[in-house]
Amino acid sequence: MSGPGAFTPGQVRLGDRVPWLGRAHQVVAFQGSNVVLLAEETSTPVEVLYTAMVSAPGFAVLNDDDSPVASAPMPAVDDxxxxxxxxxxxxxxxHMKELDTGLLPGSSQARPGYEPEKRRWLSVMPASHGSWRPQAWRSVQRRWSRCG
Incomplete structure (x- = not known):
């Protein structure tokens, strides 16, 4: 169940308590675009369109005392x-354009070691070590060598 400060708007999880048609219900299943709610008083299952539930007036995820769980602030966009x-x-x-095409943007001739018809992409990396940090190339090489 959601705890205080754990609810993010638009996010409902299994076990959460929500109001529906004036009664508290527990979310017990998701089926495609529907959610199955279990009425706490009568244990009657109700299947509801998820968008209808979250857009209903007064929708909230509820605490045990039927008060709304405080919404966590939406994450801020980085600077x-x-x-x-x-x-x-x-x-x-x-540099990636040069590796892909053999040409630096705006250039019409490949630098030695970057001719695409003569060398494979991975074999170009040692030629570029002078212009890029070696640890970055080792990381790229590990990823590409896994690709075949």
């Missing part, structure tokens, strides 16, 4: 990337 982060991302993007 925009710094100028240095944008510059590094642009540099990385240009």
């Amino acid at each position: 925009p990337p710094s100028k240095a982060q944008r510059k590094e991302a642009k540099r990385w993007h240009r």
Whole structure:
């Protein structure tokens, strides 16, 4: 069940208590776009369209005393990337384009070691070690070597 501060708007879990048609119900199953509620007083199951339940006036996830569980704040959007982060991302993007196509953006001729018809992608990595951190390439190489 949800505890205080654990409820996120739009998120209902199995075991949560919710109001429906003036009575407290427990969420006992999800079936596609429907939710199955069990009335606490009569133990009668009710199948309801999930969107109808969460958009009903007064909808809330309830505590044991039938008071609404406090909603957790929605996560804040991170600060925009710094100028240095944008510059590094642009540099990385240009380099990945070169690895993919053999050409730096805006260039018409491949640098030695980057000709796509002569070398495989993984074999280009050692040629690029001078321009990128080795630990980053080891990470990329591990991921790509797993792909076949």
